[in-house]
Amino acid sequence: MKRGNNVGNAIRTTAAAVVEVDVDVVAVLVVVVVVVVVGVVVVVIDVVAVIVVVVEVVEVVALTVSVAIVVAIEVAVVAVVAVVAVVAAVAAAVVVVAVVVSAVGVVVAAVVGGGGVVDAVVIKVVVLQK
Known part of the structure; x- marks a missing residue:
């Protein structure tokens, strides 16, 4: 009978060890999942930060x-x-030159005798003197 009891105790001990191992595996899996989730969150935050920096750079370039x-x-x-303004100044200068040339032409025509008024006055003076 002692052997039977010893065998039973060995089975119980093994079962307890298996349960203990299962609990350790679950704890490790939970830790791994938490680490992975935290890592994913950190990566997402980094990606968002990079996107924000890129958007800011694009805004600065666009500005x-x-x-x-x-x-x-x-x-x-x-x-x-x-x-x-230069074209207007040149045009104004051309107009001024044209006015001056016209005035000189009128004076020259009057003095030289090309104008009818001067001829009439000269003719009248000559006629009156005779």
């Missing part, structure tokens, strides 16, 4: 490009206004 475009447009407008 820089838009400012450059606005500055280029403003420079172009200033250049066009400057060209228009």
